[in-house]
Amino acid sequence: MKRIILAITLTLALGGCQFFSKLQTFADLGTASISNPVTRDRLQQIEAGAVLVFTGLNAWRDACEAGTINVSCREQISAVQVYTRQIPPYLTQLRRFVRTNDQVNASVVFNQVVDLIGVVKGRAAENGVVIQEAR
Incomplete structure (x- = not known):
């Protein structure tokens, strides 16, 4: 019984982190709609966000290669790269649109x-690894 409660608590905690992270990203960049169009300024904001993400991930990779963080960092970085590799083609399309x-x-x-x-x-x-803009 204790294991089930612990598993549920851990699942909710990790899911909550993901939720709040997405909420923070939406608060920073907002969402786009027809009533909230994508302007050149918003394009620059999203590109700056992408640069920030790539800079943070490069620092994460450098710390991993230096051996200053956990052993499984290579697998963790590989799992995240699945998503980061999708960003540049989308940005190219977004610029064109x-x-x-x-x-x-x-x-x-x-x-x-x-x-x-x-x-x-x-x-x-x-x-x-926390990736956020300096305020």
């Missing part, structure tokens, strides 16, 4: 990039 003022597709791609950044930040946080 913003340039041609295709707001429907720009909104869809913008929201996908926000989701990916949230997943990456959440996965990194689950492994003890």
Whole structure:
């Protein structure tokens, strides 16, 4: 019985971390819709967020290679790279949609990039690496 309660508590805690990480990402970048279009300024914000994510992950990789963090960091980084590799092609599409003022597709791609950044930040946080902008 204690194991079941512990498992449920742990699951909720980790799921909650992911939820709050995504919530923070949405608060930082917002979501895009037809009534909330993707402008060049919002494109710059999402690109700055992507640069921040990649910079944080590079620091994580460097610490892993130096051996200053846990042994399983290589597997953790590989699991996160599945998501980070999807971001650059989406950003390329997003730039094209913003340039041609295709707001429907720009909104869809913008929201996908926000989701990916949230997943990456959440996965990194689950492994003890916090990626956030300095305020």
